[in-house]
Amino acid sequence: MVQSIFDFLKTLVAPVGRLLVGDHLDAASSYATDIDAVIGLIAVLVGFWFILAEGMFFYLILRYRKKDGVRGQYITGKETHLKRWITWPHALIIVCDVVIVFMAVKVWYDIKQDLPEAQQTVRVVAQQWAWTFEHPGPDGKLDTPDDIKMSDELHVQVDTLYHYELESLDVLHDFSVPVFRLKHDAIPGRVITGWFEPTKTGVYDIQCAEMCGIGHGIMGARIFIETAEEHAAWIADNSPATRLAAAVP
Secondary structure (H helix, E strand, O other): OHHHHHHHHHHHHHHHHHHHHOOOOOOOEOOHHHHHHHHHHHHHHHHHHHHHHHHHHHHHHHHOOOOOOOOOOOOOOOOHHHHHHHHHHHHHHHHHHHHHHHHHHHHHHHHHHOOOOOOEEEEEEEEOOEEEEEEOOOOOOOOOOOOEEEEOEEEEEOOOOEEEEEEEOOOOEEEEEHHHOEEEEEOOOOOEEEEEOEOOOEEEEEEEOOOOOOOHHHOEEEEEEEOHHHHHHHHHHHOHHHHHHHHOO
């Protein structure tokens, strides 16, 4: 029932969210459209009440402006027929708030609390002012001799569910992948686990979204979302064994 309501609301407002986010920014993760839907819902509901309130505001200014020969009225604010102009919209706004909270909590739970089982795990290490990404090698596991470490390049496979282990070596950073609608603070001394599932191939931006020092503006990286064949070829070409063989004359 909850999922059905969520899907219905998402269908109604997701196009508005996409319009606000911008057509130039792809939605390349399994939960990107859910976040777009929350943005769209807030824009629709808040925008409706904003336009209605401003319209009423200017109507009252013009309708009850000072006129020659017309005495002003003293309003106490207790008149029942006037109070309803406040109480009824107030009740309707509370209903809208409940709808926004429902959508936001559902999306937050799905992304931040309900951690699905991973098919692959990568490690994301932030420091002033660069990213280090640790990929599993041919054995598919981290912390083994065939791990692949890259600076400012994260390589993942499309339609594969990833966990990421997020760390910071110095100050607060923020792991932000706009096409995933993903933002996650990297906190010194902690290893934070999150997830994403890429749904579209391509090369996209990674950025730090937390002011982290003088080089914050140049702390960018790239995520390469590859097909299964492309990703397997990349692992084969960049595994420690392949690099060692290439280095031996």
